[in-house]
Amino acid sequence: MRHLFFRKLLFIVTTFCAVCFTEAQNPIKTLIVTGQNNHNWEVSSVALKQILENSGLFQVEVAVSPEKGTDMSGYVPDFKAYKLVVLDYNGDAWPEETKADFVNYVKNGGGVVVYHAANNAFPDWEEYNEICALGGWEGRNEMSGPYAYWMGGKLMKDNSPGIGGSHGKQHLFNLTGRSENHPIIRGLPNRWLHVYDELYDRMRGPANIKEVIYTAYSDTDTGGSGREEPLIFTVEYGKGRVFHTMLGHAGESLKENMAMQCTGFQVTLLRGAEWAATGKVTQKVPKDFPSATDMSMRSDYKAPADVQYW
Numbered sequence: 001m002r003h004l005f006f007r008k009l010l011f012i013v014t015t016f017c018a019v020c021f022t023e024a025q026n027p028i029k030t031l032i033v034t035g036q037n038n039h040n041w042e043v044s045s046v047a048l049k050q051i052l053e054n055s056g057l058f059q060v061e062v063a064v065s066p067e068k069g070t071d072m073s074g075y076v077p078d079f080k081a082y083k084l085v086v087l088d089y090n091g092d093a094w095p096e097e098t099k100a101d102f103v104n105y106v107k108n109g110g111g112v113v114v115y116h117a118a119n120n121a122f123p124d125w126e127e128y129n130e131i132c133a134l135g136g137w138e139g140r141n142e143m144s145g146p147y148a149y150w151m152g153g154k155l156m157k158d159n160s161p162g163i164g165g166s167h168g169k170q171h172l173f174n175l176t177g178r179s180e181n182h183p184i185i186r187g188l189p190n191r192w193l194h195v196y197d198e199l200y201d202r203m204r205g206p207a208n209i210k211e212v213i214y215t216a217y218s219d220t221d222t223g224g225s226g227r228e229e230p231l232i233f234t235v236e237y238g239k240g241r242v243f244h245t246m247l248g249h250a251g252e253s254l255k256e257n258m259a260m261q262c263t264g265f266q267v268t269l270l271r272g273a274e275w276a277a278t279g280k281v282t283q284k285v286p287k288d289f290p291s292a293t294d295m296s297m298r299s300d301y302k303a304p305a306d307v308q309y310w
Ligand code: ZN
Pocket: 039, 116, 117, 198, 248, 249, 250
């Protein structure tokens, strides 16, 4: 009897340690690309790093570029050394070598997260715009590609002339799921309330969206487009897996950073990041995820210690 008890105990302990060991052994090697942005990248890059590392799934390094207007020639991150590259950069052109390395990284199957204003960057770099699928501002117009919006259960494209990229005033809004079976959304609520954030609208680009995950209605009452805008989606580009989230406008500080503190932002980012790196999502759905009527915040960028899962 006692023998059996110890055998069981030993089995439990070794199994548990094997799980810990595996996770500690194989965190997803991740690089955040940042250092110039029309946003507060000192806040966004740290918040992104904390969100990713606090999940226990990612090991994150940060490639900070030289300051805007200075010599960029030494900015040559080794993208291929990582399973995942998170784009938090909107600034001066990268050296040709860096541009070519990045395109090859994605073409050859690299994982990418396009985060918020990263889709403003490099309006004239064709491959970059294909990797993002949609972008905004920086002189974008009908030459950049069509508008893309959701109507009648599918993605519509509109080539009419006009600006690329705008947003109304920051407000609370609902995200609506548009994909039933993608690993990123599987198990998540189909509607959830996002805290105060910019709702990017009228974005333009090659619009090579692979799967629309979530859209939001951009109400003209808040200065929006009157269209259902694709805000979270995947992109078709080479063998790469690209996850694009337009959410998460950076605040003044890690404390005053509501959009990035939203549990919905953090959990969709983590799921999209894992999918981009591995093609799978192993994360369970946490019970503190927002509902259609109740928002939820993780102000310290991690799941609460007592979080439960569905
Ligand atoms: Zn913003």
